Amino acid sequence: MTTPASPVAPETAGVDLAAAERAAREFLRALGVPLDREGMQDTPGRMTRGYAELLTARPFRLTTFPNEEGYDELVLARDIPVRSVCEHHLLPFVGVAHVGYLPGSRILGLSKLARVVEHFACRPQVQERLTKQTADWLEEHLDPQGVGVVIEAEHTCMTLRGVQATGSKTVTSTLLGSLRSDASSRQEFLDLTGVRR
Known part of the structure; x- marks a missing residue:
């Protein structure tokens, strides 16, 4: 018999992807990164989603x-x-x-x-x-x-x-x-x- 599997939840509640993307756009602009090129227009969103993935643990159950x-x-x-x-x-x-x-x-x-x-x-x-x-x-x-x-x-x-x-x-x-x-x-x-x- 296994122990009751207790969930271990992520610790990043309240992530605001839209605000993060706006901040990423301003951050890149402040560094002089040109965001008007076709290949760069979606970079702030990709950057935001990439960091969100790196900083958000998936919940799991301890078994x-x-x-x-x-x-x-x-x-x-x-x-x-x-x-x-x-x-x-x-x-x-x-x-x-x-x-x-x-x-x-x-x-x-x-x-x-x-x-x-x-x-x-x-x-x-x-x-x-x-x-x-x-x-x-x-x-x-x-x-x-x-x-x-x-x-x-x-x-x-x-x-x-x-x-x-x-x-x-x-x-x-x-x-x-x-x-x-x-x-x-x-x-x-x-x-x-x-x-x-």
């Missing part, structure tokens, strides 16, 4: 199941796509998350690991917070023996502007419970993520 077999080994989902927007420049950062846990009395529907990452990524973010929020949420809602989250991402605020460090990646991690306190469990998790150290 857990009893750990009837007493499974006590690592569960890991690797290479979960991550896309978010840097809160300092509103430029995208993209990469992958590796999310794992050591089950306690319940196990999680595997797709929910990706849903939790997406939920916290769909807002202006910093990678460090995104990593910790994902791990903390899983620890709170799943009560596992341990949780590990590693995110590797390329930040366009670093690669397209400023220092222009093309190809650089940022790696962040949060380890909780036995994945933090037990050296062999921690090493197993890090080895299985495939992250180069």
